[in-house]
Amino acid sequence: MSESSDYSSARGLVVLGLATMLGLLFIGCSTEPREIILASTTSTEDSGLFERLLPAFREAHPGYRVRVIAVGSGEALRLAARGDADAVLAHSPGAEEEFMAAGHGESRQPVMYNDFVIVGPPAGSARHCALESAAAALACIAADSATFISRGDDSGTHARERRLWDLAGIEADGEWYLEAGQGMGAVLMMASEMDAYTLTDRGTYLSLRERLHLSVLVEGDPILRNQYSVIVVRDAAELEGARTFADWITSEPAQSLIGAFGTERFGRRLFTPNAGQTSQELKIEN
Amino acid sequence: MDVLVDAARQALALLLSGDPYLWGIIARSLQVSGSAVALGLLVGIPIGTWLGLTRFPGRGIAVALVNTGLALPPVVVGLFVYLLLSRQGPFGELGWLYTTSAMIAAQVVLAAPYVAAITLAAVQAVPPELRLQARALGAGRWQALLLHLREARLSLMAAVAAGFGAVISEVGAVMMVGGNVHGETRVITTAIVLETRRGQFATAMALGLILLAIAFAANAFITRVQQAAPRRRRPLTS
Known part of the structure; x- marks a missing residue:
């Protein structure tokens, strides 16, 4: 008799433990920011631009965290086509147009150029x-x-x-x-x-x-001239986050951060923001 | 799953077609790592023999250092070799950076501890009576030493295989000091990194299969040596 009661109390403990763990898991989920995977180019990563931009994005949208995967533009687009990234920041106009034509992208907007x-x-x-x-x-x-x-x-x-x-x-x-x-x-x-x-x-x-x-x-x-565009991937796992990021990086606050980046350290800007320029205007300038 | 199967099938086709890009890279890998292990033997065997046969204060530390060498991270070796060979470095004059010479130099540093550690274990495993007997029978000092090494030769071959297996599969050091230049310093591991990044999975897979085959051959050899060794020793000690 005592044996079986020992057994049931042990089982009670296990159930209690599992419930606690599950509860913690849910709490963890609700406070953990959701992760946006941004496939970008080595050149933007090497320049240090993200170290300036991402803290500002986190401040504006605390619910998200951006993880940057820095690879070549070609690989960034291939990653995204395979569904391994939510958004892309690339500078390879020809490859980007192919990517959009193949239906992998939801939207593509100019961000900046250098x-x-x-x-x-x-x-x-x-x-x-x-x-x-x-x-x-x-x-x-x-x-x-x-x-x-x-x-x-x-x-x-x-x-x-x-x-x-x-x-x-x-x-x-x-x-x-x-x-x-x-x-x-x-x-x-x-x-x-x-x-x-x-x-x-x-x-x-x-x-x-x-x-x-x-x-x-x-x-x-x-x-x-080197034009960078942001692409929201159609089949993104974190589609809402990717849209939020694309809207933010083309918004006024982010654009002025981009325009100011590099002036202290190099005495000149590294990137010229040009969000909102139509593709028509871009073609003429190219 | 389809991606994996497709890549594997195309990889085999590429290998069988004798693709010159692939086989050139494989040949360069064998050349670089083979040279590194050969030079590693020249460094590692004397150190291992010396540590195995002599007793001196601080020997324990020396043995510990050799064993630490087994766990040297290739990227750290790459960093040091890079700084030594860069133009501002002490050996910048050689002009070795981004050549196979630099890659061999880095891999010698990685291979030599393997050779030294296994040699050390091997010469210690040979019963000391053998050498004493040989000396008593009139062999000179060097003759006795050679006889000793001869008894340990199977283990020394295992040292070669272990060192080779270690260096041919490392990517950090050769990428940093070799630069992964097409047709010059691109080897199996650095090519796998690049081809995977470019989405050329079949090419990457073909190189991966070759690397696996080399690693398997090296380890099969080591296993055989280890299995054979105790059987050979018994008559000696009795």
Whole structure:
């Protein structure tokens, strides 16, 4: 008799324990912010922009937390197409249009732009080149067989670089052309160590400049403009959160944060906010 | 599941078609890790033998250091080798950074402790009477030492396999000091990282299968040696 009562009291304890755990789980769920997975580019991550933006987003929307997965633009879009991300911040217009055409995206809005620059060793052989256009400079680098390091990772920067070689009418191939298959920061460090040229977004270059033996070779060519857009993924697991984030990053407070970012540290802005610009206006400027 | 099956099927097709990109990467991996283990033997065997056969104050610390070497994180080794070989570093003049030389250097640091630790265990396992007997029978000091190492040779081969298995599958150090340059310093592990990121799952899977096969071969060999060793020893000690 006493045995069975022991047994039932033990069972009571187990039930009580389980109930407590379940209760704690529910409390945990209600206070835990919901997670938005943002697939973004290595260039925005390396520039430090998210460290400025995300705390402000958290303040405006305490119910959400953004987890940034920093990969190349190509991979960011592929992740999203597989449903592994809720929102995308990318800078590869061609790939983004394909993504939208395939029906993977719910909306796509411009957020900001910066520009690409071609950088290289301050006393490198390509310094004599005619630098009126990015394509001409690349042609000159190729003619000199000066070492050029390509991202080689299907990122937005890599896509732009390939377009520039096309424009220059050059098949980039040979001993002098290296494909690194790594992020922007790693490629800049490599270029610096190897006295090589590379195409980079200005933000990553400026944020690493003190550690690099590289200076700007070409800038200002309209083809070097780098437009970032935010995409809400149609099949997002956290669709409401993704919409909230896209609305926020294109709103006035976030846009002014973007416009101010970098002015203290580099004496100039790294990104120019341009949310609300129509695709028509973007096309004309490109 | 479909993604996995598709990738595996395409991976096999790629391997069988003799894809030059794939096989070039595999050959480079074997070359880099093979060279690293060969150099690791030159460093590890003398250290292991010395620690196994001599007694001196501080030997315990030295043995502990060798065993710690087994758990060296590749990224930390990569960081140190990077700083040593970078242009501002003491060996920047060599111009090794982002070449296979830098990758071999990093992997030697990772492989040598394996060789040293297994050599140490192996020479200690050989009964000391063997060497004393050999000396008594008129063998010179070096002859006796060689005989000792000969008895431990199976374990030394296991050391080679263990070191090789460890370095061929590490990704942190070779990525940092090699740079994953296409056709120059891209090896199996760094290529798997890149191809997965690019969504080229078949290529990544093909390389993964090869890496698994290499790791399996290395470990099968070690297991065989370990199973065979006790049987060989019995007549010696009796």
